[in-house]
Amino acid sequence: MGSNVGTADRVIRIILGLAILSLLFILEGNLKYLGLIGLIPLITGLVKYCPLYSLFKINTCQKK
Template identity: 40%
Template sequence: MTSNIGTSDRTLRIVLGAALILMALLSGWPVFEASLPRLVAVLAGVVLIGTAAVRFCPLYRVLGLQTCRH
């Protein structure tokens, strides 16, 4: 598994992932009162942080994208 996520992309994924998780769990916004939107936001946040941690995005591989230098 070759890395395909660069430093800027990785940082953005961590920030957006953490923001999604925190908003879903702590914001109190009406949209997150229902279980499904909260679950989707938390799962999306976890996926973003997970792909940043391993520096590999399967969707990038399928689409032939790469944001890191080799």
């Protein structure tokens, strides 16, 4: 499993993931658990691998 998420894509995913996770603290009731969706972009940004990118043969990493 090689990395397929580039640097700019990683930064965007991590920031977006943290922003969505903040909904856990902002929203009330059962609606706040939608913030857990933020784990998906956060984890894919941290591990530099996106399963959907592999499925569609997308690679945003710079070629070495």
